[in-house]
Amino acid sequence: MLKLFRILARGAAARAEEEFLDRNALLILDQQVRETRASLERSRRALAAAVAADQAEGRKLSDIENRAIDLETRTVAALSAGREDLAREAAQAIAELESERDAIRQARSRYEAEVARIRTVVAEATRRQTELERGRRTAAAAEAVRRMRVNPGPNELATLTEAEATLKRLRDLQQEAADTEAALADIQPGADIAARMEREGFGPSSKTTADAVLDRLRRRAEAA
Known part of the structure; x- marks a missing residue:
């Protein structure tokens, strides 16, 4: 018998939860829409930050490449003038710049692939969020009509009745x-x-x- 009471209690609790969800479905949906909208906005900001960081890396790479080209020109001039010491020192700097250049290129290649993936995810999330908000507006209108038909509020019904009576009197x-x-x-x-x-x-x-x-x-x- 005790086991049966426990089953009945769980069943009653489940039914009460379902009825609560049904009564407050639109309210719950509103909150979920707000949360998904905020999450999507955070994703967009993160994507924008990633793109900005990649652009900064691109500017840094361009600066390194320009410095390496400039040093190569100067090194050739130093070799032509017989300044082996300066040329060797410049060559060492060029080697370091080229190593940094290669590292940035590899990092940017991986970064660009990841940014492209994130763009796709954010674009899909944006589409789904738009559909969700459109559906929410439709659901709100349909719910208002359903409540009016199934269980109209006393104030709303009284207002409609009073308006009809006033029109008839006029x-x-x-x-x-x-x-x-x-x-x-x-x-x-x-x-x-x-x-x-x-x-x-x-x-x-x-x-x-x-x-x-x-x-x-x-x-x-x-x-x-």
Whole structure:
């Protein structure tokens, strides 16, 4: 029995952990995205530092090669002048420069291969990070819709309901005002018969017509 209780306890703990992960999956994803973004940024900075160091080694190699060439020219001149002592001393310096040059060339060759490998890794990580962040945005939108459908928050539901009720009240008020105006027009004393008699030509017109304007202007012209 004790063994059975232990199994049940582990099962309950596993289920509780799964439910916790499900409820907080988006929060966990957000933190993981932040951590991978920070890791990728550190990788980029490390790559930039490696490239800068390699460029510095390249400048150093160029300086050594130029110094060796200059010494060779001077050594030839010293030999032509019979200064064997200076030529030997210069030759020793040239040998040391060439040894350092060869060592730097070998180191740079290995370094360039490693930098190329790191570039490939960082480029792939950048692509995956971009996809991850795009997926996170989509997941956040989908999760918001899922929660609204499955378990909408009381505040969100109340806000939507209140907005719909307000819209209905406004429409009802507007319709009521329109109905009232129409009813008032219908119950004005003599309004309907006066309009009918005006249309029949009995009495002055309540609307200004082109003929009336023309008659008024013609009388003004005759008076002038």
